[in-house]
Amino acid sequence: MTAANDTSVSIQDLSLNFGAVTVLETLNLDVADGEFIVLLGPSGCGKSTLLNCIAGLLDVSEGRIFIKGKNVTWEEPKDRGIGMVFQSYALYPQMTVEKNLSFGLRVAGTPKEEIAKRIARAAEILQIEPLLQRKPAALSGGQRQRVAIGRALVRDVDVFLFDEPLSNLDAKLRAELRVEIKLLHRKLQNTMIYVTHDQIEAMTLADRIAVMKGGVIQQLDAPQTIYNRPVNRFVAGFLGSPAMNFVDGHLEDADGGWRFAAGDIKIPLGTYDFAKPPAPGPVTFGIRPEHVSLNSGTGWPFSMAANVEVVEPMGSDTLVWLKLAQQNFSVRVTSERTPKNDEAVTLGFDPMRASLFDTATGTRI
Amino acid sequence: MSMADITAQASTAAGARQGITDPYGPKPRRVISRRNVFLYGTLFVMAVYYLLPLYVMVVTSLKGMPEIRLGNIFSPPLEITFEPWVKAWSTACTGLNCDGLSRGFWNSVRITVPSVLLSIAIASVNGYALANWRFKGADTFFIILIVGAFIPYQVMIYPIVIILREIGLYGSLSGLVIVHSIFGMPILTLLFRNYFSSMPEELFRAARVDGAGFWGIFLRIMLPMSLPIFVVAIILQVTGIWNDFLFGVVYTRPDTYPMTVQLNNIVNSVQGVKEYNVNMAATILTGLVPLIVYFISGKLFVRGIAAGAVKG
Numbered sequence: 048m049t050a051a052n053d054t055s056v057s058i059q060d061l062s063l064n065f066g067a068v069t070v071l072e073t074l075n076l077d078v079a080d081g082e083f084i085v086l087l088g089p090s091g092c093g094k095s096t097l098l099n100c101i102a103g104l105l106d107v108s109e110g111r112i113f114i115k116g117k118n119v120t121w122e123e124p125k126d127r128g129i130g131m132v133f134q135s136y137a138l139y140p141q142m143t144v145e146k147n148l149s150f151g152l153r154v155a156g157t158p159k160e161e162i163a164k165r166i167a168r169a170a171e172i173l174q175i176e177p178l179l180q181r182k183p184a185a186l187s188g189g190q191r192q193r194v195a196i197g198r199a200l201v202r203d204v205d206v207f208l209f210d211e212p213l214s215n216l217d218a219k220l221r222a223e224l225r226v227e228i229k230l231l232h233r234k235l236q237n238t239m240i241y242v243t244h245d246q247i248e249a250m251t252l253a254d255r256i257a258v259m260k261g262g263v264i265q266q267l268d269a270p271q272t273i274y275n276r277p278v279n280r281f282v283a284g285f286l287g288s289p290a291m292n293f294v295d296g297h298l299e300d301a302d303g304g305w306r307f308a309a310g311d312i313k314i315p316l317g318t319y320d321f322a323k324p325p326a327p328g329p330v331t332f333g334i335r336p337e338h339v340s341l342n343s344g345t346g347w348p349f350s351m352a353a354n355v356e357v358v359e360p361m362g363s364d365t366l367v368w369l370k371l372a373q374q375n376f377s378v379r380v381t382s383e384r385t386p387k388n389d390e391a392v393t394l395g396f397d398p399m400r401a402s403l404f405d406t407a408t409g410t411r412i
Numbered sequence: 413m414s415m416a417d418i419t420a421q422a423s424t425a426a427g428a429r430q431g432i433t434d435p436y437g438p439k440p441r442r443v444i445s446r447r448n449v450f451l452y453g454t455l456f457v458m459a460v461y462y463l464l465p466l467y468v469m470v471v472t473s474l475k476g477m478p479e480i481r482l483g484n485i486f487s488p489p490l491e492i493t494f495e496p497w498v499k500a501w502s503t504a505c506t507g508l509n510c511d512g513l514s515r516g517f518w519n520s521v522r523i524t525v526p527s528v529l530l531s532i533a534i535a536s537v538n539g540y541a542l543a544n545w546r547f548k549g550a551d552t553f554f555i556i557l558i559v560g561a562f563i564p565y566q567v568m569i570y571p572i573v574i575i576l577r578e579i580g581l582y583g584s585l586s587g588l589v590i591v592h593s594i595f596g597m598p599i600l601t602l603l604f605r606n607y608f609s610s611m612p613e614e615l616f617r618a619a620r621v622d623g624a625g626f627w628g629i630f631l632r633i634m635l636p637m638s639l640p641i642f643v644v645a646i647i648l649q650v651t652g653i654w655n656d657f658l659f660g661v662v663y664t665r666p667d668t669y670p671m672t673v674q675l676n677n678i679v680n681s682v683q684g685v686k687e688y689n690v691n692m693a694a695t696i697l698t699g700l701v702p703l704i705v706y707f708i709s710g711k712l713f714v715r716g717i718a719a720g721a722v723k724g
Contacts, residue, residue, distance in 0.1 A: 104617050125623030137618035141636040150632075151622030198622070210614075 054113070055080045055238035056101060056206055061110035063093075063100060063262075070096050071262040073110070078240065083232050086242045087249040088259035089285070094242045097259070098208050101240065102131050115205050125155070127206075130199025134211040136191040138183040144194050145179040148201050162201075169200040172234070189220045196231070209241040213248065225251060246286050250274065258282045276322075276402070280409040283333050283402055289366055292339075292376050294332045295406060298325055307332045307403070309372035314349050318399040322411045329406040336366060336379040338400040341386065347395030355390045369394070473497065473692035480688050496689035500697060504690055506677040507666055513694055515667075516674030520654055520701075522585050523670055527592035528649040532642065535597055539604025540630050544616050554605070561598035569662055576663065583665045591663055592653050600645055607641040608634060643712040651702040671698050 056078040063071040070093050078084050086094040099105040101112060103124035111120045119127045138147050145166060152162045170176045173193045183191055192212055199207055212228075213221045229252055232239055243249055249256050250270045257267045258281075266278045277283035283291050296309030305325050307314040314332065340347065351371075359366040365385040367378045369392070378394055386392055403412040442448075468485055473496050475489040502512040509515060541547070542554055572591060573582065581587035611634070619629045660670040669677070675698045679691045706713070 099617075102617075102621060104620060123623075124621045129621065131618065131621045133614040133618060135612055135614045137612060137614035139615065139619075139633055150619075150624075154623045154628060198618070202622075 054078060055082065055115060056240065057113040058097075058101070059111045059113070061097075061100060061112065062108045063096060063105065064108045069262060071100070071107075074262070074264060076257065076264065076267070078238055081236045081238055083239045083241065083252055083254045085249040085253035085256045086240065086259055087246065087256050087285075088244065090244060092259040093262040094244075094259050095210055096262075098131075098210055098240060098242045101127075101206075102129055102208055103127050125151070128204050129206045129208055130202045130204040131208040131210065132192070132195045132199055132212045134214050136183070136188075136195040136215070138191055138194055138198075140183055143180050143182055144175065144186070144197075147183065147194060148179075148197050151198065151202050165201045165203065169197040172200065172231070173197050188216050189224060192216065192224060193227075196228075200235075205238060207237050207239040209239065209243075211243055212241075213243070213245070221245075221248075228252060246288065250286075258285060260285075275400075276411070278411050280331060280333070280404045283404070287335055289336050289377055289379065291333045291335050291402070292371075294372055294374050294376070296330065296332060296372065298327055298330045298403070298412070300325075300327055307398075309374075312351065312372045314398055316398050316403075318348055318397055319401060319403065320399065321403075325412060330412060331404045331406050331409075333402040333404060334396060334400060336377040339378045339394050339396045341367060341378050341380050341384065341392050341394055343395060345393070345395065348397050348399075350393055350395035352391060352393050355386050355388055355392055358385060358388060360385060367392075469692045469696055473689050473696060475689055477685075477687065477689060496687070497693040497697070499687075500678070500690045500694035504678050504694065506669075506674050506681070509667070513671060513674055513678070513697055516669055516671035517697075519585070519664075519668055519674075520671040523588050523592070523660075524650060524653045526586075527589045527596070527653050528646060530589065531593040531596035531600055531649055532645045534593065535600030535645070536604045536635075536638070536642070537630065538597070538601040539606075540608050540634055541626075542601065542605045543608035543611075544629070544634075545626065554601075557598050557601055561602070565595065565658060569658075573662065582663065583668070585664070585668055588659060588663045588668075588670075591659050592656070595659075596649055596652065599648070603641060603645060603648075604638075607638060611637065640712055640715045643709050647705055647709055647713050650705050654701050 054077045056076070058074060058076040061071055061074045061076075062069070074097065076084075076097075086097060088094045096105065100107050101114075103119065103122060107120065111118055113119065114127050114129065124131075138144075139150060142150065148166050148169060149162045152165065157165075166179070170179060173196060175190065175193050175197060178186060178190060178194070183194070186194065192215075195212070209228075213224055216224065225248055228241075232252075241248075241252060253270050255267060256270050256273050258265045258273060260281055266273055266282045273282060274286055277286065280293070284293070294309050296307055296312075299306050299308050299313075301313075301315075303315065303317070305316045305319070305321075307316060307330065309332070353369040353371065353376075355367055355369055357368040359368070360382060363382065365380050365382050367380055367386060369376055369378070371394075380386075404410065405412055471488055472480060472485065474492050474494070476491065476493050476495070479490060500512060501514055503510060504512045538557075542550055576582040576587045576591075581590065615633065616629060619633045624632060654670075655672060656670070657672045657676065660673045661676075664670065664673070675694050678694050
């Protein structure tokens with residue numbers, strides 16, 4: 048295997064064990080120069096561990112890590128050309144913002160004029176100039192995280208690592224800083240690797256998302272691809288809020304072509320784009336609530352009648368719960384078109400928007 | 413109730429308060445309730461219990477011997493004299509030396525100051541290494557250290573006498589300083605380890621990404637944040653070492669005896685008349701240093717204990 052020179056970060060066959068517990072398993076990941084990669088997954092999936100391995104804060108058990116074409120597997124964190132932003136901000140409480148920003152440079156023995164120049168630049172980009180003489184305790188959460196980002200900024204690094212940087216902020220600030228991080232990325236064009244369990248952050252920020260589970264990357268793709276064509280049931284269920292509907296049933300070879308059957312419901316799959324040659328057997332049919340239409344005529348490839356069970360108004364739109372083949376099924380409608388409880392409705396959708404998974408293995412068909 | 417009613421009621425609430433007889437606002441509390449009598453009564457009794465001996469000591473130390481012989485130990489002095497204090501400090505005899513407690517005081521200072529500094533310097537680095545740099549065998553090392561805290565001192569006295577004799581430090585102040593530093597190590601290391609463990613791990617990681625090494629992180633990040641635990645350690649060590657009697661009497665010679673040993677020799681001398689006033693003054697003088705340390709650092713001490721010592 049050659050050292051990946053054209054990539055910014057390249058992880059090759061990386062494994063990490065804590066005693067008998069395998070946290071990361073022969074993991075490979077190539078990040079292009081200037082790319083924004085989001086590592087997404089539930090807690091305990093190894094995403095933060097992977098980030099710490101890239102940062103050099105954890106020793107790997109197997110494999111190699113390249114940053115800018117240089118093998119940094121055994122390098123100290125400071126020699127890897129990375130800057131890191133932590134969830135708890137991790138600002139040094141006894142130092143002013145300015146000293147916080149300059150700490151790394153002072154440790155490295157950078158000349159004073161150079162330090163002042165870099166701090167001025169970072170403070171300008173992040174708009175924290177008025178805060179420079181304050182201590183972290185006198186800052187709000189959003190300001191603290193800005194300073195934490197600034198600390199990575201002044202080090203003039205190739206790769207930025209974010210470890211759930213917005214998790215400690217309230218919802219409004221989170222949305223604001225999310226946009227700022229995106230702007231920052233556009234301005235700096237640095238490679239960024241961003242760990243989060245928040246799918247909205249992942250969808251909005253990423254060039255590519257790596258969905259992780261059990262120390263293995265399940266799918267690495269552009270956000271839209273991951274959303275529309277998840278490779279397995281885990282990815283399909285993890286992304287999307289409200290979550291995708293799953294209906295268990297069988298794949299049948301009818302005279303006209305393949306169809307999905309669950310109880311007395313038969314869904315023709317003429318428009319479905321199979322990922323691999325179909326074969327009869329148990330499958331799970333998945334479709335997102337917003338891809339189902341309610342009371343909009345019978346022009347759909349598939350439509351059926353159903354009774355509304357519960358209505359959940361969410362402001363901008365409403366989630367309507369009903370039963371499909373005795374299984375819970377949700378439909379997202381605009382709030383003006385909200386039906387009443389127990390109202391009889393017709394739902395319709397195009398199986399082209401659906402996903403089929405092998406029930407046993409969970410992989411996409 | 414309509415909106416108008418609610419606002420109307422809210423605006424008149426203050427004015428209407430006098431007329432309201434059902435519970436409204438803060439619950440009234442009686443000053444003399446059973447709870448208060450019990451609480452303050454207990455506190456008062458405990459305070460008297462602890463302060464009475466101190467009162468007797470102070471009063472006795474300010475009396476002349478004839479007055480003491482009258483036997484009214486609780487009565488205040490008829491004629492205040494500081495003679496016993498002067499005698500206790502500068503002329504009381506122990507063995508062949510007749511220069512009072514002052515010799516012991518300076519010996520104790522010469523023992524306490526280096527012991528406190530040395531033990532805290534080493535233990536803080538120990539605790540930091542154990543908490544933040546999980547080296548191989550760290551847990552084993554820690555367990556051995558903690559077990560050391562539970563072994564009775566008496567078991568180790570004789571072996572240490574031999575060791576000190578072999579390295580030529582037996583009977584010297586530096587020998588005693590080393591002994592105190594070693595025996596302070598388990599509890600101090602535990603204290604510092606727990607304190608540093610309670611600091612956010614991400615702070616340590618951020619410092620590593622910023623390029624600081626073992627000593628850089630310790631001196632520039634951790635130390636400035638650990639004032640409370642250092643105060644606790646200093647108090648523990650100053651009082652512990654100042655009050656030590658056993659090691660002092662075993663590992664030093666009469667001319668290097670610490671204050672506690674000298675106090676014992678003054679108070680327990682069997683010859684001559686028992687000079688109660690001098691004994692009391694000498695005892696208060698000896699206890700003065702830990703007392704002052706507690707008074708100065710009370711608040712910080714409580715804060716530090718809460719921060720570091722309780723969490724396992």
